[in-house]
Amino acid sequence: MADSVRAQLLARLRAQETETEPEEIARALAALGHAQAARAPHPDVHTAFLANVLANQGTVELARDRGAAVQAIGRYLYQRFRTHKLVAGNDPRLAAMPWRDGGVLPRFGAAEAGDAAALSYAKLGVAETGAIVTFTGRANPGRNNLLPEDHLVLVNREDVVSTLEEAWVRIRKDTQAGNWPRGIQFIAGPSSTADVEAQLVLGAHGPRRWHVILVGDTPTSAVDAARESLAAAPL
Amino acid sequence: MKLASENFLQEASAALNAQEKVARRNLLGQFLPLARGSAASKYGDFDALRAHMKRVRRHTSEHLSHYLQQFEEAAVQHGNQVHFVADAEQLNSKVLSICQAHSARRVAKGKSMVTEETGLNELLLKAGLEVLETDLGEYIIQQAGETPSHIVGPAFHKSLAEIRQLFLDKHKLGERSLETASEVVEEARGILREQFLAADVGIIGANALVAEHGTSMLVTNEGNGDLCANLPPVLIVCTTFERLLPRAEDAVALQRLLVRSATGQPQTCYTSFYSGPRREDDPDGPLETHIILLDNKRSDILASDYREILDCIRCGACLNHCPIYIGVGGHPYGWVYPGPMGSVLTPLLTSLEQAQALPNACTSCGRCAEVCPANIPLPDLLRDLRQEESVQRIKPARWRHGLRLHAWLLRQPRLYQLSTGWTMSLLGWLGKRRGAFRRMPFASGWTGQRDFPAPEGGGTFMRQYAGRRRGARRG
Numbered sequence A: 001m002a003d004s005v006r007a008q009l010l011a012r013l014r015a016q017e018t019e020t021e022p023e024e025i026a027r028a029l030a031a032l033g034h035a036q037a038a039r040a041p042h043p044d045v046h047t048a049f050l051a052n053v054l055a056n057q058g059t060v061e062l063a064r065d066r067g068a069a070v071q072a073i074g075r076y077l078y079q080r081f082r083t084h085k086l087v088a089g090n091d092p093r094l095a096a097m098p099w100r101d102g103g104v105l106p107r108f109g110a111a112e113a114g115d116a117a118a119l120s121y122a123k124l125g126v127a128e129t130g131a132i133v134t135f136t137g138r139a140n141p142g143r144n145n146l147l148p149e150d151h152l153v154l155v156n157r158e159d160v161v162s163t164l165e166e167a168w169v170r171i172r173k174d175t176q177a178g179n180w181p182r183g184i185q186f187i188a189g190p191s192s193t194a195d196v197e198a199q200l201v202l203g204a205h206g207p208r209r210w211h212v213i214l215v216g217d218t219p220t221s222a223v224d225a226a227r228e229s230l231a232a233a234p235l
Numbered sequence B: 001m002k003l004a005s006e007n008f009l010q011e012a013s014a015a016l017n018a019q020e021k022v023a024r025r026n027l028l029g030q031f032l033p034l035a036r037g038s039a040a041s042k043y044g045d046f047d048a049l050r051a052h053m054k055r056v057r058r059h060t061s062e063h064l065s066h067y068l069q070q071f072e073e074a075a076v077q078h079g080n081q082v083h084f085v086a087d088a089e090q091l092n093s094k095v096l097s098i099c100q101a102h103s104a105r106r107v108a109k110g111k112s113m114v115t116e117e118t119g120l121n122e123l124l125l126k127a128g129l130e131v132l133e134t135d136l137g138e139y140i141i142q143q144a145g146e147t148p149s150h151i152v153g154p155a156f157h158k159s160l161a162e163i164r165q166l167f168l169d170k171h172k173l174g175e176r177s178l179e180t181a182s183e184v185v186e187e188a189r190g191i192l193r194e195q196f197l198a199a200d201v202g203i204i205g206a207n208a209l210v211a212e213h214g215t216s217m218l219v220t221n222e223g224n225g226d227l228c229a230n231l232p233p234v235l236i237v238c239t240t241f242e243r244l245l246p247r248a249e250d251a252v253a254l255q256r257l258l259v260r261s262a263t264g265q266p267q268t269c270y271t272s273f274y275s276g277p278r279r280e281d282d283p284d285g286p287l288e289t290h291i292i293l294l295d296n297k298r299s300d301i302l303a304s305d306y307r308e309i310l311d312c313i314r315c316g317a318c319l320n321h322c323p324i325y326i327g328v329g330g331h332p333y334g335w336v337y338p339g340p341m342g343s344v345l346t347p348l349l350t351s352l353e354q355a356q357a358l359p360n361a362c363t364s365c366g367r368c369a370e371v372c373p374a375n376i377p378l379p380d381l382l383r384d385l386r387q388e389e390s391v392q393r394i395k396p397a398r399w400r401h402g403l404r405l406h407a408w409l410l411r412q413p414r415l416y417q418l419s420t421g422w423t424m425s426l427l428g429w430l431g432k433r434r435g436a437f438r439r440m441p442f443a444s445g446w447t448g449q450r451d452f453p454a455p456e457g458g459g460t461f462m463r464q465y466a467g468r469r470r471g472a473r474r475g
């Protein structure tokens, strides 16, 4: 059944197309170019990223280095859940962090139904949309992004790109050796719904809170600048 | 889904009389266009983005066989099983056979208009499977035994009070207040979470298929589609070939258009690209994935003059901007797709004869085409369908004769001007006292809801126009 449907469909499509060499199609496609990215809320890419994370109902924090990131995570967990527990993927970058200094007790692996908080180390941050990008796999099981109450994300300063097109340039580079991940997830906010009388409610099926920690030497004024740029152009 | 478009006029009249629902739709009809307008202007040159997407679409459809094969090849390489099906019945039985092969009992579904189109749930339920819609809006209408009234917000027609009562009846959870939207969402979250964890099969749709990578793009805010794609051991993606785009960058352009046009957000919470089953040392994800590509008359549409409707990205903007849709809501349209896009798609995917009322439910105001991110000339397509109704003699004889008479009159300018002039004077005289008519012969449908204003003095537009031109020449 399926084979003949396939053959028939392709034959019908071909009957309407002018036969073109694949190289020719590729040239025509390249000539179309790419679309423009959305206007940024701030000229500085990191400030724009932070502003869009905030616009997406996320919370932000800066950490100078990984040590400071651990401290920040410890504080967050204690304030939210009075706990030090956390689930995180088997990301070598996460394994190498000084957890004990911040009093955090991570469990490495896939999130389970009862896990309150999960941590991901993002591949990328995208300033245009305030999204972080993760690949599913050992380093970040897909369910870790979805099951917990709170999703914490670390993203390195140098991994923040300005547009979605730049994000795809990086993704292509990272997946060259035929190691295409099962899923590539762009996450921009806690899960939300507007299905009840068009009122926005956070925490639909996935995380209720989404906390992004930008790791690297970012001036502390960047967060204020991000807030100001949002206030100037409320979303 | 069963077609009920034949009753459009009766259902529409009934809908116009339900005051509370009309008021809520009016609010949506104000709020959603505002949100879309502001998001589009914040983006920058939104029209340039629309034009770019149109060029990409044209290129893709000119080489569809190429991109379809490229997609298939990449998807198979990732470990997917790709199935081509011709119609609703084939899609439904394919899904059922996959479920049965795994002795599945529970199915968790993300939002999928394609499976609404094929009426998949009905078949699965009949076969004894538990099928649960997980998009909150879809879940609400599934519990209520209703059909979607909007392609983005399927339960927009329901008030919080109605949803509250529905949940109190359906969920046996004892006394609770359930008075806010948050409480309602919280309750659904708890119930659906268990289902995600217990489901044997997940079913989702796709917002785009990326040919170069063999991936399907899924855009959601709730994260329910992603849970369906990540938790159950078997994943089925039900989609259609017109979702194909050549490159990831093209999916990105679509994402920019779709989200702003649909909800006025610059970005949804989740935008995922799924490629297949779990990799060798992956700790999670489905073990088996299927992609089902449905034709269901789309290759006919592609070969017709209506092909541009296949560019539709299901954003719902044309619904939100349509005075008819906002007036009567989604249900009178009688099938899966309402509003302007539905009035084009329904006759093409089902039957023009049975859906003949829909292309006529249009005032040609043109707002839909103004905002459609895919630049689909919806009013033109609707006009062409109306013409086809005449050619195929589907329109009622009274309409056809009336139109023929009108066409004849238009071709006699003198007689036309005379007769419209007389009619106006007569109406003006008859309605002098009240300034409006409460009832008129042949127009009870119109005057049922409002008064018809009596013409004021000054003559027809043509007469006034000619007078002014004469005046201008003299002055």
Ligand code: SF4
Pocket: B261, B311, B312, B313, B314, B315, B316, B317, B318, B319, B340, B341, B368, B371, B372, B373, B374, B375, B376, B378
């Ligand atoms: S026809 Fe255009 S406006 Fe309407 S849903 Fe489709 S893409 Fe959106």
